[in-house]
Amino acid sequence: MSAQRRERLINLVQVLLSSQQALTKARLRDVIADYLNSPSDTAFERMFERDKETLRDMGINVQTVSMDAWHEDEFGYRLDRRRATLPPIELSAQELAVLNIAARVWDQAALGPAARTALRKLEALGPEGGGDPRLPRLIEPHFDSGDESFPALVKAITERRVVRFKYRKPGQVDVEERQIQPWRVVIRRGHSYVTGFDPDRMDARVFRLSRVVGDVTLDKDGDSYEIPADVDVLQVSSDVDPRPVQQAHVRVRPNTCHRLRLDASESPGADSPGAEIAGAEIAGAHEWDALVVEFQSPESFATLIAGFGSNAVVDAPRDLRDAVVERLRSAAGEFA
């Protein structure tokens, strides 16, 4: 953006903020040099429309009002001072410090710049100095990248606008064109999802934001659907395995399979899973340690155990044992 255009926009904001009444285009053209100097009416109109749009993208909504009951095509433009500026708020230095951490959540994410400008606005209202931006003893949540669509989806939900995007399911190369009426962005275990109604499939759907490819486009029309009052964010975003927790009996070689030991509820001759490591020198004294480990997904647990090769053997349950053997067979067979 050129310095000239920035100057014009800053002037436009100040002109609108300092006037009690709505101003007509003609009046605006009188007081803003670029508008006055524009070569034609069309050029001025275009410039003004573009400026309004830039301001709207920044959250500054220039309202259009009818100026004259008799001439409906005579419009005025205004910025409601109360709605356009931030009301006063008293913030302690500690609260500002907490807000600093809340803003840092987005350091490497799509809302990072917005978080920083929001803080600056608050700092212009609050006490001097920002306090210590890193409070000790607090775990700082951070957003991972891959959430570029987050701001667009929040905007769409706020304005009830249908969204379209390209979606790639895990491990697939091709992308699908999807459209939904978005209901809620859900953050769970550090990942973000969007839930909504899919009119093509006539059902609720959930999408992981990191699988959205490219930009999300918002339909022009707002208020185009309603969000059901009883959206169960837990249910729609749930990737919790509904299967029961089972216990596996696994034998592991001493000083190996530490990942299994970490999860083991029982391991012999020790009250902590790692304790037998201290006795590694006498490892020859016994060939196996018996572990009891809880698991929920036989597939992923079998994958973990098979990966340890001859350092781990499943004794029970039977189907887990079979699943491990099947993996080992195909690994051996395929590579033989």
Added chain:
Amino acid sequence: MSAENELSRLLALVPWLLAHRDATVAATAEHFGVSTSRIADDLGLLSLTGPGWEGGELIDIQIDDDGYISVFDPQALSRPLAFTIDEATALIVGLQLLEQVPGPHDPSVLTGLSARLQEIAGDAGTAGSSVAVVSEPAGDIEATIAVITSALTNEHRVSLRYLSGTRDEVTDRDVDPMWMFSAGGHTYLRGWCHRAESIRTFRVDRIVSASELEQAAEPPIGDTPIDLGTGLLRPEGEPVTLDLAPSAAWVAEAYPVTSLERNADGTTRVVMNVADREWAIRLILGLGGAASVVDSPDLTEAISSRARAALALYT
């Protein structure tokens, strides 16, 4: 920096300067994260503007010889502009996420703050309700977090028994804790590792046991920014090409891949950078036939010979 950011900095400058009347050009530049010459340009531009109403009032900005900035006539820009949807969302959702993390802070402070922010955010504040944060109990790592939190409070060293992320190996390390963060569903500790003699990132769920020591922690001041995306997964290493069956397709999402193509038989061909060969062998062996190595005969042989050795135990 986008054009909108430039403009929003210009609009934020005057109210911030009014609230910080002893600000210098240098301090202002630091606060806004731009160069001093940029701030000087901004101030120059602002002093050319004004409501231009009745006789062209302009903002009056002066910089004295010591660099102190004075704003005499803020015109219509004395108050910060209202939050945009993005700004309100960033802070309100940020607070919601903070509420979820374990720690000694008082959660009611956060809830109260969130409510007050929503109030001043007006229309934009409703954006907060477009986002839901699902809380998860800390579970197994709660006890470890308590030990680290206490050590951070007392500025004590901790002794960790830590499971390596790539090798099947547990090591004992003395660590001077610096800070904790969560990302991608995991909680991490940053601290000075006396074994590695450098700052290290530890995933808290891989800490087998932790104890607080009597010794004072002496971590270095400040920390280098960490890349939360690929940085935690260490993508550097040797490229390995794999064909993944649909049941192993999750691998392409769980680990960084540098290329992704579809094979005619419905499998997916990916190239992964493997920093640790042992790790790759365990992963591919565990996947059984669902993943096969395309371009490394010795890796292929290592996997199949391990599979045969393991099968011998089941007969």
